[in-house]
Amino acid sequence: MRIDLAGRAVLITGAASGIGLACARAFLAEGARVGLVDRNTPPVLDGDVFAVRADVTDEPDLADGVAAVARHFGGLDVVVGCAGISGPVGRPLAETSADEVAAVLAVNVTGQILVVKHALPWLAKDPSVVLLGSDSAFTAAPGMVPYCASKGAVVALTRALAVELPGVRVNCVCPSVVDTPMARGDLGSILDAPGFPVQAADDVARQVLFLASPASRPINGQAVLADFGMSARSAFPA
Numbered sequence: 001m002r003i004d005l006a007g008r009a010v011l012i013t014g015a016a017s018g019i020g021l022a023c024a025r026a027f028l029a030e031g032a033r034v035g036l037v038d039r040n041t042p043p044v045l046d047g048d049v050f051a052v053r054a055d056v057t058d059e060p061d062l063a064d065g066v067a068a069v070a071r072h073f074g075g076l077d078v079v080v081g082c083a084g085i086s087g088p089v090g091r092p093l094a095e096t097s098a099d100e101v102a103a104v105l106a107v108n109v110t111g112q113i114l115v116v117k118h119a120l121p122w123l124a125k126d127p128s129v130v131l132l133g134s135d136s137a138f139t140a141a142p143g144m145v146p147y148c149a150s151k152g153a154v155v156a157l158t159r160a161l162a163v164e165l166p167g168v169r170v171n172c173v174c175p176s177v178v179d180t181p182m183a184r185g186d187l188g189s190i191l192d193a194p195g196f197p198v199q200a201a202d203d204v205a206r207q208v209l210f211l212a213s214p215a216s217r218p219i220n221g222q223a224v225l226a227d228f229g230m231s232a233r234s235a236f237p238a
C-alpha cells in the first residue's frame, strides 16, 4: 500500500518516549519531516527532525513550540497528539484528589485541544490530525477513573474537532495496553505474563501512520479501537 508521507511535515507531542517516539521513528522511516514536542528532551533521531521542549498544559509555551516547528518546516501536514499521563492508576476514587483529576485532564484533554488549536494557522492542504485515545474510553478497570474519563473525552473531542474544522481530518487511535514506560510504570512485569495481550509502540505507530496518510482519506471523526477484540465479547455463554 502506498502511504504517501514522504516530505510531509509532522508535529508529534509526547515524542520523547513510548508511542510518540515510535511514531517519530515510523514517520521518519517514510521520509517525513518530523517535529518533536515534549516537556522532556527526546533522544537523537536520524532524519529531518526538529525538536522543541514544551508543556502541552502551558498554552503560551505550547503555542511557541508549535509555531517554532511549523516555521521550521514552513507549515504542517500532520499533527499527532501523543502526550499523555496515566495519573493515579490503581488508586481507589476515595483516595484520589481533585488536583490529581485536574492534572490528568489538563494533559490528556486540554493538551490535545490546545495542540490542534495552535496548529490550525499552520495547516497545509488536506491535513490530518491523529490523537491518542485509549481502550479506556470504552472499557474500564478499577482504579482508573480520571484516566478513563480523559480518554472518553478524547473520543468525543475527536468527533467535535472533525465537525468543527472542515477540511481537517481528525481521528484517534484507542489501543489496549502498549509496552511503553507508562505501562511498565503502572503494570510492571504483568506485561510479560504469558498470553497477556500487549502491543508494541511500533504497532500503534502503524495505526497512526495509516490515519495520517491519504490512504485513509474518507475516515474522519473516528476512534479506531485496537484491543485484539477484547471489547467485542458479549456475556452470552457460548
Ligand SMILES: NC(=O)c1ccc[n+]([C@@H]2O[C@H](COP(=O)([O-])OP(=O)(O)OC[C@H]3O[C@@H](n4cnc5c(N)ncnc54)[C@H](O)[C@@H]3O)[C@@H](O)[C@H]2O)c1
Pocket (backbone or CB within 6 Å): 013, 014, 015, 016, 017, 018, 019, 020, 037, 038, 039, 040, 054, 055, 056, 057, 081, 082, 083, 084, 085, 086, 107, 111, 132, 133, 134, 135, 174, 175, 176, 177, 178, 179, 180, 181, 182, 183
Ligand atoms: N501505554 C499504554 O498502554 C497506552 C495505551 C493506550 C493509550 N496510551 C496513550 O498513548 C499516549 C502515549 O503514552 P505512552 O504509553 O507512550 O507514554 P510515555 O510515558 O512513554 O510517553 C508519554 C510522553 O508524553 C510526554 N508528556 C507527558 N506530559 C506532557 C506534557 N504536559 N507536555 C508535554 N509532554 C508531555 C512525556 O514526557 C512522554 O515523553 C498517551 O496519551 C497514553 O494515554 C497508552
